[in-house]
Amino acid sequence: MEVPWRPAPAEPVTRVHDLRASDADRERVAAMLGEALADGRLTMEEHSERTTRVYAARTLGELTGLTGDLSPAEAQPILVDDRPLQATFGSVRREGRWVMPVRLPLYALFGTVELDLREAILQRRHVVLDSWVLCGRIRLLVPEGVRVDVTGRSVLSTREVRVRPDGDGPTIEISGRMVLGSVRARAPKRTLRERMRGRLRKSP
DSSP, X not given: OOOOOOOOOOOOOOOGGGSBOOHHHHHHHHHHHHHHHHTTSSOHHHHHHHHHHHHHOOBHHHHHTTTTTTSOGGGOSSBOOOSOEEEESSEEEEOSSBEEOSEEEEEEESSEXXXXXXXXXXXXXXXXXXXXXXXXXXXXXXXXXXXXXXXXXXXXXXXXXXXXXXXXXXXXXXEEEEESOEEEEEOOXXXXXXXXXXXXXXXX
């Protein structure tokens, strides 16, 4: 008897706020609390209570709640925000330690969106920038081993991808639509030592 075909169940996705925090993440938050104590924004009691919670925190969401009143969003030690990014007649930049969700809507309308992913956490190994670009620009700086695929439809637009992907590395897909815009993705420049190591590995 034939068994009817059923699609494979979708892989469960951990909520952005529920991703596990690392020791380095906890140290980032503890450092900001120390600065806030030093300049008087926190009392000794507040600093002690928050620091205790830092080292007991298991998720990124627990950590971000401890510094929200100490600095604006762009200066937070960890940014956990899956809301759409929009640059209209201006620019938006995201860098440092932040979470790249499975699907991130992005709008660049006569503006520029810059994403530095060198310290970012990818919610899944394949993440998607769902883009709508009109006379705008998308700029990505990605670490070694990350693949960038531009799959969206484009009209009178340019794309430049200069990355160094690894066969088993994660993938960032740029989908959506682009009109009179541009996409540029690149990996950081290699140091002289890194370039020499690469040449030695290729030599017979």
